[in-house]
Each structure stands twice: as structure tokens, then as C-alpha cells.
Amino acid sequence: MSDQPSQLAKPPPSRRRNFWQLDIPMVLAVIMCSVFTVIEVRRAGEGVGRAWAYAVEWPMIGLFCVWIWYRYRKEGSITKGFSDRWKNRIAQLNTTAAASVAPPAPVLPFDPDLAAWQSYVDELQLREPPGRPPGEPVAKEMGEQ
Numbered sequence: 001m002s003d004q005p006s007q008l009a010k011p012p013p014s015r016r017r018n019f020w021q022l023d024i025p026m027v028l029a030v031i032m033c034s035v036f037t038v039i040e041v042r043r044a045g046e047g048v049g050r051a052w053a054y055a056v057e058w059p060m061i062g063l064f065c066v067w068i069w070y071r072y073r074k075e076g077s078i079t080k081g082f083s084d085r086w087k088n089r090i091a092q093l094n095t096t097a098a099a100s101v102a103p104p105a106p107v108l109p110f111d112p113d114l115a116a117w118q119s120y121v122d123e124l125q126l127r128e129p130p131g132r133p134p135g136e137p138v139a140k141e142m143g144e145q
Helices: 015-045 051-075 079-099 112-127 139-144
Strands: none
Touching: 015 051
């Protein structure tokens, strides 16, 4: 085996490639969002009420473009940082869940009043099933069965 890096390892993207694939599109998107923001603010000043929503939306889209550009420049991917954080969070939750196992529920003593109420509810649902209109006869159906 040689000490050379494997052929599968990708070299970092060149500055020229970053310039054409990241920097130029980001600048164009920010310029476009700025122009649209100015247009919508002018429309809103003319009395078009819906334009206020767009006047707020376009700067947010511009900020989103800058954030995406920053993530690509910093980590090379949008989801790379998220997946690392989520993996760490899941590992932390798993260790916390394993450490804190819930105690078993206490066994309650037999309650005759509760049992009587449950049997009454079961009998009532047999006589008058839930969801049935109040005036509809039920006894006739029970007699047919």
C-alpha cells in the first residue's frame, strides 16, 4: 500500500468553481431580491395592500439565499451540518432515555363503584349506541338480533 491519498477522495472545489457556482448566483439573487423589494415597497406606497406582504417576503428570500450561500461555503452542503447535529441530538436522547426508565404504574385496588359505573356505561352503549340520533328507536333493532 502506498502513502498516497486514495483516488476516491475528492479535492476541495476550486476558487474559480466556487466563484461561478456560488458567488455569482448569490450576488444575482440578492440583486434580484433587492430590486423586487424596491418595486413592492413602491407599489405598497401607491395603495396596493397586498404589496406589503411581498415587500417583507423578498428581503426574507434574499436572506435565505445568503444563508444557503454561507452554508455551502462553510460546509459544502446544506444538510451536512444538520445531519451531524441531529445525529448528536439523537445519541444524546437515546442515552437520556436509557438512563431514565419509567417506573411501572402502581396497581390500584379493586373499586366496586368504578366497576358498577363501567358496567352501567357498557349497558347504556348497548341500549343507545353512541352517534345515534336521540329519536331513533333502538329496542326494535335489539329485538331483531
